[in-house]
Amino acid sequence: MEKVKKWFPDVEKIWFNGKLVKWEEANIHVLSHGVAYGSGVFEGLRCYNTIYGPRTFRVKEHIERWRDSAKQLRMTIPYSDEELIEAINNTIIENDLEACYIRPLAFFGYHSLGVDPLDCPVDVVIATWPWEDYLGSAAKSKGVRCCFSPWIRVHSQMVPSAAKATGLYIGSMLARVDAKDKGFDEAIMLDGVGNVAEACTENIFVVKDGVIATPGLDSSILPGITRKSIIELAKELGYTVEIRSIARGEIYSANEVFLTGSAAEIKPVREVDARKIGSGEPGPITKHLISEFSNIVRGKNSKYLKWLDSVINVKPVT
Ligand SMILES: Cc1ncc(COP(=O)(O)O)c(C=O)c1O
Structure with missing residues (x-):
């Protein structure tokens, strides 16, 4: 299967069920359970090119969340944490990458197509590729334009909403496409009771x-x-951080709004539903956090070296 070079430049290998294989050979059967029912769990994390060389960001926490997501789906990822971390490191090294996005994925594979997946094998994939400019190249400096989505975020009584499960992303997919159709960069979803x-x-x-x-x-x-x-960083910098319900109107009247994610990192929001946020430019607290976070991921803040793990000194396996 040919690689879409624009999306996946400079990558030749994927880790697939225990082995590094050529990109075009990482294939599955079309009747795999995960294809039909979205029964997979995945992660997204980054490797940064720090002043000490390539380092993954909070890889152990990502593996832990991956396993937590799998547990919600009655799935067991059939590798130890050490094996998975080694597989991530080897995939980065084998593809000769210094900074990249990492996509671990586990899904119920090919065996039967009843909705009950428990007899299906669990296929495990780790892919890496460079992924800059998430939400557009100007997003970091200028901020993104968002709208509220007509689609609400899946509620925890419907499905385990805290699981990073592939099928749940239909909601995100619909909301993002709808936002882009309307000329926005990103959508904000409300929860089942109308809070943000x-x-x-x-x-x-x-x-x-x-x-x-x-x-x-x-x-x-x-x-x-x-x-x-x-949250940890902001508290350490002396800010008050509240974890609480947020009403939709609070977004419109906020001085600053920002988004966080492994792919997006920290992105200021400059407009929501045609209302300027603050002055319409990234605000001082957002800029402060972006600057501190970028020092951390470059390895320049010794206090947070604990969030960075070395990818070197691991012998690649084939
Ligand atoms: C739905 C959703 N919310 C939030 C996040 C941010 O999570 P993280 O910072 O762990 O990447 C992500 C990205 O993984 C996501 O897909």
Whole structure:
């Protein structure tokens, strides 16, 4: 299968069920359970080119969330944490990447097509590729334009909404496409009771009068690892951070709004539903957090080296 070079430049290998294989050989049967029912769980994390060389960001937490998601689907990922981390590192090394996005994915594979997947094997994939400019090249400096989505974020009584499960992303997909159709960069989704949940693939924060707030897990959010990092960092920098329900109107009247995610990192929001956020430019607290976070992921803040793991000194396996 030919590679779409624009999307996946400079990558030749994928880790697939225990082996590094050529990109075009990482194939599955069309009747795999995960294809028919979206019964997969995945992660997204980054490797940064730090002053110490390539380092993955909070890889152990990502593996832990991957396993938590799998547990919600009655799935067991058939590799140890050490094997998965080694597989991530080897995929980065084998593709000769220094900074990249990493996509671990596990799904119920090919065996039977009843909705009950428990007899199906679990296929496991780790892919890496360079992925800059998430939400557009100007997003970091100028901020993104968002709208509220008519689609609400999946509620935890319907499905395990805290699981990063492939099928759940139909909601994000519909909301993002709808936002783009309307000329926006990203959509913000409400939860089942009408409070703010999160964006399609990012958590959301608001700033009002110097206080930072973000919805809690009871607002059907994905427990973002960047969100957790920003909460810790902001507190350490002396800001007050509230984890609470956020009404839609608070977004419109906020001084600053920003989104966080492994792919998006920290992105200021400059407009929501044709209302300028603050001055319409990235605000001072957002800029402060972006600057501190970019030092951290470059390895320049010794306090946070604990969030970075070396990818070198691992012997590639084939
Ligand atoms: C729905 C959703 N919310 C939030 C996030 C942010 O999570 P993280 O910071 O762990 O990437 C993501 C990205 O993984 C996501 O897909």
